[in-house]
Amino acid sequence: MMVNSTGSAGSKHLIALVGFGTVATGLCKILLEKREHLSAAHGFDFEIVAVSTRSRGTIYNPQGFSLPELINLSQSTTPFENHLQDWDSEAMIRKSNATVVVELAHTDLNTAEPALTHCRAAFETGKHVISGNKGPAAIAYSELSALASKHKLLFLNEATVLSGTPVFSFVHNTLGGNRIKRIRGILNGTTNFILSEMQSGSSYESTLAVAADRGYLEADPAADIEGYDAQAKLAILANILLDTPLELGQVKRSGISSITSEDIKAAEQEGKRWKLVGTLSIENNTVQAEVKAEKLPLDDPLAQVMGTLNAITFSTDLLGDITITGPGAGSIETGYSILSDLLILNGQETS
Amino acid sequence: MMVNSTGSAGSKHLIALVGFGTVATGLCKILLEKREHLSAAHGFDFEIVAVSTRSRGTIYNPQGFSLPELINLSQSTTPFENHLQDWDSEAMIRKSNATVVVELAHTDLNTAEPALTHCRAAFETGKHVISGNKGPAAIAYSELSALASKHKLLFLNEATVLSGTPVFSFVHNTLGGNRIKRIRGILNGTTNFILSEMQSGSSYESTLAVAADRGYLEADPAADIEGYDAQAKLAILANILLDTPLELGQVKRSGISSITSEDIKAAEQEGKRWKLVGTLSIENNTVQAEVKAEKLPLDDPLAQVMGTLNAITFSTDLLGDITITGPGAGSIETGYSILSDLLILNGQETS
Numbered sequence: 001m002m003v004n005s006t007g008s009a010g011s012k013h014l015i016a017l018v019g020f021g022t023v024a025t026g027l028c029k030i031l032l033e034k035r036e037h038l039s040a041a042h043g044f045d046f047e048i049v050a051v052s053t054r055s056r057g058t059i060y061n062p063q064g065f066s067l068p069e070l071i072n073l074s075q076s077t078t079p080f081e082n083h084l085q086d087w088d089s090e091a092m093i094r095k096s097n098a099t100v101v102v103e104l105a106h107t108d109l110n111t112a113e114p115a116l117t118h119c120r121a122a123f124e125t126g127k128h129v130i131s132g133n134k135g136p137a138a139i140a141y142s143e144l145s146a147l148a149s150k151h152k153l154l155f156l157n158e159a160t161v162l163s164g165t166p167v168f169s170f171v172h173n174t175l176g177g178n179r180i181k182r183i184r185g186i187l188n189g190t191t192n193f194i195l196s197e198m199q200s201g202s203s204y205e206s207t208l209a210v211a212a213d214r215g216y217l218e219a220d221p222a223a224d225i226e227g228y229d230a231q232a233k234l235a236i237l238a239n240i241l242l243d244t245p246l247e248l249g250q251v252k253r254s255g256i257s258s259i260t261s262e263d264i265k266a267a268e269q270e271g272k273r274w275k276l277v278g279t280l281s282i283e284n285n286t287v288q289a290e291v292k293a294e295k296l297p298l299d300d301p302l303a304q305v306m307g308t309l310n311a312i313t314f315s316t317d318l319l320g321d322i323t324i325t326g327p328g329a330g331s332i333e334t335g336y337s338i339l340s341d342l343l344i345l346n347g348q349e350t351s
Numbered sequence: 352m353m354v355n356s357t358g359s360a361g362s363k364h365l366i367a368l369v370g371f372g373t374v375a376t377g378l379c380k381i382l383l384e385k386r387e388h389l390s391a392a393h394g395f396d397f398e399i400v401a402v403s404t405r406s407r408g409t410i411y412n413p414q415g416f417s418l419p420e421l422i423n424l425s426q427s428t429t430p431f432e433n434h435l436q437d438w439d440s441e442a443m444i445r446k447s448n449a450t451v452v453v454e455l456a457h458t459d460l461n462t463a464e465p466a467l468t469h470c471r472a473a474f475e476t477g478k479h480v481i482s483g484n485k486g487p488a489a490i491a492y493s494e495l496s497a498l499a500s501k502h503k504l505l506f507l508n509e510a511t512v513l514s515g516t517p518v519f520s521f522v523h524n525t526l527g528g529n530r531i532k533r534i535r536g537i538l539n540g541t542t543n544f545i546l547s548e549m550q551s552g553s554s555y556e557s558t559l560a561v562a563a564d565r566g567y568l569e570a571d572p573a574a575d576i577e578g579y580d581a582q583a584k585l586a587i588l589a590n591i592l593l594d595t596p597l598e599l600g601q602v603k604r605s606g607i608s609s610i611t612s613e614d615i616k617a618a619e620q621e622g623k624r625w626k627l628v629g630t631l632s633i634e635n636n637t638v639q640a641e642v643k644a645e646k647l648p649l650d651d652p653l654a655q656v657m658g659t660l661n662a663i664t665f666s667t668d669l670l671g672d673i674t675i676t677g678p679g680a681g682s683i684e685t686g687y688s689i690l691s692d693l694l695i696l697n698g699q700e701t702s
Binding site: 030034037038041042121165166169170173174175176177299301304306312318319320321322323324325326327332333334336339342343 | 381385388389392393515517518520521524525526527528529650652655657669670671672673674675676677678683684686687690691696
């Protein structure tokens with residue numbers, strides 16, 4: 001029987017949540033359901049000691065909150081009872097006894113704030129950061145990973161790309177020893193859902209309405225439709241997996257808003273499908289990065305990825321192409337990616 | 352920057368190869384090309400100290416052979432010069448200074464011999480085993496993993512299923528925390544190649560001849576065609592991933608020999624494709640296991656896996672379905688799976 005790399009007993013992780021939306025709720029539900037299993041199989045023990053939000057305030061219990069109580073609290077949107085008047089998120093990060101900050105605040109792809117401030121505050125006060133927020137790793141990865149290293153801390157971002165599907169863990173832990181030559185993926189579930197629905201005969205407008213109705217669209221729909229979300233994810237993939245810092249603006253970007261039902265039909269007659277594809281390729285030590293809609297032949301593994309699924313094909317020197325397909329959104333699924341990072345943290349601390 | 356779980360410096364691994372065919376050659380080529388990278392990035396240092404074969408004898412150098420010399424030797428089939436007259440494979444395993452035995456001898460799915468004797472000899476004398484041979488894990492996994500545990504050794508089998516694609520590492524290291532509810536895969540590249548070619552209009556007989564010509568067929572073609580290879584892989588998946596020992600005979604099995612060109616065409620008209628699918632499902636704590644040809648709708652991810660590619664869909668409690676698609680054969684690819692296990696071993700020893 002193989003011992004899992006994250007096995008053996010560790011000290012207790014004290015978790016602070018910044019942001020308390022669907023991902024945080026998903027994480028709390030998983031932690032409640034799996035507490036005993038995580039302790040027995042992974043030596044992973046934890047408490048959630050703080051929750052901080054922009055609109056509901058900050059609550060703190062250095063001994064840890066009960067998970068059912070937190071899940072109950074997550075169903076409401078009113079300000080927390082007993083919230084600390086003088087602790088905003090940054091103060092909580094700096095002053096609490098948390099050992100790891102889970103950053104799930106609102107994503108801003110222009111400044112990465114307030115997440116950037118949160119990450120700096122965590123590292124400066126000796127706390128690991130697990131970010132489900134794309135801002136920090138898309139915009140300030142080099143600075144933050146250097147700051148984390150300086151303080152012997154981890155900066156982990158599994159939930160930012162292919163939400164539920166752990167790609168960074170996959171490359172680091174499962175493909176170790178391979179050189180990655182190209183990364184190509186369907187990184188945005190919303191646009192893939194829209195293109196899949198249009199494929200089935202729906203109009204762009206009606207499909208967009210369905211996507212909005214199901215909560216698939218970001219607060220600013222352009223984030224999905226015009227490719228900004230996929231652009232940020234491609235920058236994060238380059239920053240983390242290729243060790244090649246990439247400015248967000250270096251990733252060429254276009255979206256799907258110009259694709260018509262006629263384009264979809266025409267592609268179908270050619271035996272092809274339109275997909276919004278992000279590609280990172282390395283040539284002569286230079287990374288080329290681009291997000292754009294492409295007509296893929298049906299035998300391309302990415303052509304078969306329908307609905308809100310995501311997928312990435314890694315082209316490697318030893319194994320050729322390896323494709324991983326899985327969920328790209330969802331409360332439990334994205335919550336799992338946070339847990340995946342917590343288990344990596346646990347494995348590192350005990351090794 | 353995340354530290355790889357297999358990072359940090361370890362002691363030198365002394366490798367004994369049992370069997371010296373295409374997989375061993377692929378491994379030697381990878382180790383030659385990547386020696387510096389593996390040492391720098393993974394703290395993985397090694398020597399190959401012994402090679403033992405049935406027909407060419409055993410060579411041994413406790414300080415380690417040069418890799419170019421071994422690769423050169425692998426091009427020939429004549430008995431080794433300077434081979435040790437009184438050391439067969441078992442004697443080499445028992446008496447050499449190797450710390451890890453890579454078992455690549457001929458696969459026998461009836462008795463698992465001589466691999467079973469090799470594994471026992473290794474564990475009894477304090478050596479880890481990495482097996483690319485399906486026999487031991489398909490037939491005697493419980494016994495061997497217990498024996499390995501007793502001696503605080505590892506018994507690793509990455510190369511036995513989806514050769515080049517590290518599925519055991521994926522589940523243990525990347526999906527940790529999930530409960531697996533079902534495993535469904537295209538586990539045999541040869542039959543998938545034959546069905547793909549028939550899909551393109553070739554007859555069963557001519558396709559079988561092409562497969563034989565390209566070296567895709569096992570020594571006994573029935574091992575592929577009648578599903579014995581996939582049956583063994585399904586037993587191994589159950590034994591390693593589900594912690595549920597499964598006798599080989601408990602895996603129901605049928606093959607593809609009864610599928611005609613007419614069946615393929617009829618399926619195509621229904622919008623379906625024939626595939627040889629292995630399924631493990633867990634219901635009421637009982638594992639059901641079966642290999643059989645199935646007509647899959649085109650939107651099933653497994654329907655899109657063509658040629659010699661392999662794929663597995665893991666159905667999990669937290670993430671739903673995750674599919675991994677990659678090479679199922681090849682000298683370098685399968686050699687990589689052995690390296691993947693060596694890196695796990697290295698990570699465990701240094702943690």
